[in-house]
Amino acid sequence: MRIDIPQSYFREQKQKMTHSYRAELFGNLPVELFETKQGYYAFDAHNVRMVTVDQVSYDILRILREREAGLNEIVQELNYHPAEQVREAYEELKAVQKEGFLRRGNFNRTPRFAESNTRIKKRLTREMAGLTISITGKCNLACSYCIYGGKYVSQRKLTGKIMSWETLKNAMIFLADNSRESKNVQLDFFGGEPLIEFNLIERAVEFLKNRIGKRETRVDVTVASNGTILTDRILEFLVKHNVYIQFSIDGNQGQHDRNRVFKANKKGSFEKIMENLEKIHNYVPEYYLRNIRVKAVQTLDQDGNDEEFFGHPLIKPLLDKGHLSVLQIRPNFDIEKDDDYFDKLQCMGKRTLGLRNVKTLDDVRKVLNRKEWLFFASTIAKFFDIQAVYNLYMRDKENVPFTKGCLYGYKEGNVEPSGKITICHLATNWVIGDVNEGRWHFDKIKEYDWRIHRWNSCSGCFVQRFCDLCPEKIDGKESNYKASRNRFCQFQRKRYREIFNFALALCEANPGFWDEVDRLIEVGYHREEKRKQGGLTYLKK
Template structure:
């Protein structure tokens, strides 16, 4: 982090005010910490820093001479000058001068480069999950699959747009992507060969419902070191409540032996489970324990808070219950971490990773910032959730010159401006950035609208994640570099 020195003589001529929207203070283990929000930077506060912050907070608007007069005898003039200069440079104190920190402005720059492309290789699905956001996905017989020409153009498009990046990722998605396994078998070697000619590495990930995990498929995934996520909602009685075949029959007994085979035979990369929490499905602890017992390395939960059908949207009481269970799992994560063990609870490990990396964003995800989606026709969307959404036009087509990057830039600028205005007082704004565009479109009819319906719960959850991160840093700091820094976050929002 770059700290810009502020001229103290200039500071003396201006009134100083605390920029409370730019800080969040916590005490963990008897130690005081300051989170500088725009940077997602954490500092342990010493006595001088704490005294200055408390003084400015109490008085509202002060001059430098007042602080020196009242605090110099206890803390020393030079120490006070250093602290004031650093707080000003971080944007914590407003001196009326240029502080070396531009409030929340991050230039979007050239967004024509890509690192990740999601391929909807199959619009077909052999299941009929009640809550599927892609309710328009067709059945096994009538749905559409991506063709080889579209797939080839998509791979070429990604590689041509890789810019200075040395590694790109292809995500196979659907529908159920393994219903077009023959195409995947053609795409992977083609992408590898074309990437190698450009001096690039290409990574592959897939999200599957598990029904197509045959021996041949598992061997292929192993051979090409796929990142694999399986959509699975827990034990049989919970899973079969929503995840069923077209005829209403539960899918658990069909996929269980296939998942076991995957977990037993493929150990080169951690296999993750993705759980969708809907109305009436809130037993987080029970679901997590079952999936970890099966052998999944990571389990991530996606609560449904909006959608076309309110019958699957979680109630406010259910959301509170879910976050309470999240808190319990987070405490288990902490206990394990302090014993130098890793518990694969993705929802908390991602927060801790973000604090460790200093993740600071003004937009909620990578959609349009390096990630795009291509549907079976070659049409391009911001992400997989927008593909097929009524009223959402594609951004272009891979066979027709690719996306209109001016439109993408316009969208991102509008999102950034709207959400910064609405969220500018929130201390988690640089980690949340207003939430999912598609969720906002579903709930508010506006993709730029911040997802305000769970703000309080999310702030509480981030507070928990921050506390756990700081406790780990106090008591077992090597855990972060050992378990979290090497961790590669795949396309976890799928």
């Protein structure tokens, strides 16, 4: 067989053929082609599936990817293949297309608030779920990878500005008055280092709770801290108000202190943070286990086994409860500036090429150490995830959302020291309101929504149905937007081409892995059917 479609493809398909498919990158058929040392593959962007093909079919798809062409024209252009083989492969392709694969299909990305602002206005004026307060631009650390340290051009830089009490009070009024129908609201304090301005935090929390009064709205408070500032008074406040607090620790002392140092003396901050964790634990152990969160950033030079850190008596209980998260260092989403990211991806790819006798993702996880696995899961494992997830949730859909999104301002809106409200604390160039004015800028929200969702190149990009674009990854300034968006799209395509190449090589070296996508899809279908019927079990094969 020239074109090998996995059996799980042949489920009822409801997509309609279209002759108005506009594409800038494909030109015609929505396929991305891959050639390895052992074979030829076509990624079906419409169905989000990788298809095995032979060389003749590959060459036919290479032509049809760019333009329409009839059989005679293709036979003539591929005169280095026997004409009869080309005709047979062409007819097989036509048969496969009738089944709904390797063909043009409807694709649309509709702005969420295209027809009316009614939904978003209700959410933002009566049902707000939270607000982030960037209370200060001051910080006592000088972390090498700080997102606000000047490395990321689309992000604001720490200016040292402190939010005035008047602005902070207006933010609390804004949150309280626009959440009258909410059962609970989340108040997050961010910086800089927010605990530098603890007095303002204390005052704000008490003001908000008094403003809400006897209304049945629960207030959850979170502080994202670097973990170096903790007085007895602060600790008493945290426990009294059941505050959730997040500390940043990047691993063992050597790994942590390499990047997270005090601004004043350039000394590492690891010992101070661990001292403060111990202080909280000794004060109220139950509070520690319930409310403390630890975030670790895995930098591009960290791959070593760090089980000693994860097994630390202060860290392991948090890990066991799911209160420790490890984040990958943020790329620039710019191929000109992300050489380090792609170098690490290459290293991970080469690491996986040496794996043998693995058949599932669980098998891979057992071989890699914790940090290797986390990077693998955020990169090469996407090859399996996106195919399984799409077939579960996005099959037969013509209107395709981004995989990462938010209702602008609903829960993660961010208030800058100036009082301006931005989409989130990572999308500070996207201004959608002002607490000092006491209003949302609904015209801007709708404009941004249209800007994000209406981008012509999406219809010709093989990442279209699993793209995780969100405002935090591009520059919202109108003068910078187009160039920033283009850079992000180039980054995405390069990233997924490399991910797919390494995943294909892994499957070729371990043939049993070809069944992993089908297995994940079958489990997903089974779970979805059970969910609709009111039950939920796993499919056993």
